[in-house]
Amino acid sequence: MAKENSFLTEKLVPFFNKVSSAKHMVALRDGMTAAVPMIIIGSIFMIIGQFPVQGYLDFMAHLFGPNWSNVVQYITNASFNIMGLVAVAGISYSMAKNYKGIDPFSAMIVSIAAFILTIPMQVGKDGGLLIPLKQFDSSGLFTALLVGLFVTDLYVWLMHKNLVFKMPDTVPPAVSNSFAALFPGAISLFVVWLIRVGVEATPMKSIPNVITFFLQAPMSKVTNTLGGAIVIELVICVLWFFGIHGANAISGIIDPVLYTALAANATAFKAHEALPNIITKTFFDNFVRIGGCGATLGFVILMTFFAKDKEMKALGKLSIAPSIFNINEPVVFGVPIVLNYQIIIPFILAPMANIIATYIAMKMGWVAKTIGIYPPWTTPPILSGIISTGHISGGIMQLFNIVMDTLIYFGFFKSMDRAKLKAEQEAEKAA
Known part of the structure; x- marks a missing residue:
């Protein structure tokens, strides 16, 4: 452990600091x-x-x-x-x-x-x-x-x-x-x-077609499985990290499959039959991207209520209302998350954890599957979970995911907050 910490502090962190200051x-x-x-x-x-x-x-x-x-x-x-x-x-x-x-x-x-x-x-x-x-x-x-x-x-x-x-x-x-x-x-x-x-x-x-061209062939082969869902969200998050609107980049390829799965659930629900699909459009919009891509609502909550750095706290207060309605451009470009190595790990891990936890819960029957109703993507979590599944278990699942996302972001948030606070204090002393 000591060797790993030494490598991080002596090699990796200075390297990334050098890159970020270029x-x-x-x-x-x-x-x-x-x-x-x-x-x-x-x-x-x-x-x-x-x-x-x-x-x-x-x-x-x-x-x-x-x-x-x-x-x-x-x-x-x-x-x-x-x-x-x-x-x-x-x-x-x-x-x-x-x-x-x-x-x-x-x-x-x-x-x-x-x-x-x-x-x-x-x-x-x-x-x-x-x-x-x-x-x-x-x-x-x-x-x-x-x-x-x-x-x-x-x-x-x-x-x-x-x-x-x-x-x-x-x-x-x-x-x-x-x-x-x-x-x-x-x-x-x-x-x-x-x-x-x-x-x-x-x-x-x-x-403008270059990105879509290279994504179309591999992404069109992804089906609505757990592995497929993980691949889809991983690609979206990585694209966002490089400043590409990931969901827009692959929506033309993936959305028809996801909407078809949602429609099949709606047909089965109306016929009082077992719902066939877990991975649907509402699965991603309501249970994975809570607060927006990267499941950033947990991160915004931390900034708003626990940040000691003035800049992060102010940005959290500005971002919290949009994040509740799943609009996270203020935090993605304000922190920023784009090309920020300090936050890329939880930005990917949080939605991955949401996918796995929600999929298992729905597979085991602990949480109702999405029934075919597609609430507006701006619908706040808890409410959207209940509407999209027709059951209170959907809202409880979202609450669980928010807590989990917050915990995933916590360590990285504390590290960023300390670094920004230190820089802020040094700037005040210099002034």
Whole structure:
């Protein structure tokens, strides 16, 4: 045990600390943090528009009309659907400001243009170009991360090669910086264009399709078994760790199978027959991803009520309401969890534990299976468990999972909290 601790403290921890403090990792962290205020704002209006109480929904529809929810969620769409765009801008700006002689604003503009260049556009009826808004949200986040980092690197390298259009000293700096970016920006966009043309010549057809293309073959073979459920959630969590919206990335492959299993349960339930399936869409949404992907409700509870570091406690208070409604973007991008080695282990272990515990409980008959009712994904735990199974045992199972998730996150949370508190105290002393 002493040797293991020595290895962790002397080798592994310094290595990860070095990695996490590298320019690219800091740029990722700071860039994604820029999206957090918009995510929190969008989460609030999503809760208002999708509050999972039918009486409330009926009352609001009677008061404001049947389209009221869509109108309320205009703000949600405006904030959530620019996540990738904000990320590429923030990452590029954060990356470029680390280099002397580089105007970060110009680098950011080039990266935004490069990001948009990766998106396949359609021609509208009036001849105008239509940009799929979906690629601006978390669906395009992985592309945004790559563009923000590596296009900025290329731009900076070209700038340092003095491939710039120099203006006289009498020209205002804003104008001079814009023209200085002319050649490096053009070359950077040309490189991205070549990559896009190359990808379009393959069966993948577009850059956003690359991830789905490589996932489709293996994931389509996964069935609704315990092993299959573990593989599905493992892939989703790992993708989220790298900034890819895992559920969105594989939903087109997995969801038809899960919905079919849920429909089979509904048919059997109506016929008063034994329910055939444990692994269904509601199994994942209500019993595995409690608080969102990674089962982060337990982690948010710890931050809200037990954090000593001011930053973590404040983030917990901001994240607790969305997390209760299974919206965890504030904590995923606020902590952040993306590319954070300190939290990846419980982020994967908690949903894995939920899968195994719930599957065994349903297999043994201790907890009722999902009956085919699909409560809105924003329905809070306990309530959603009762609705989806038609039995109180569903709510009890969710409560058990929340406690278990909290315990899984606890040790890692304490370690992060101590480290952040120490840094906070040192900063106060220095000030």
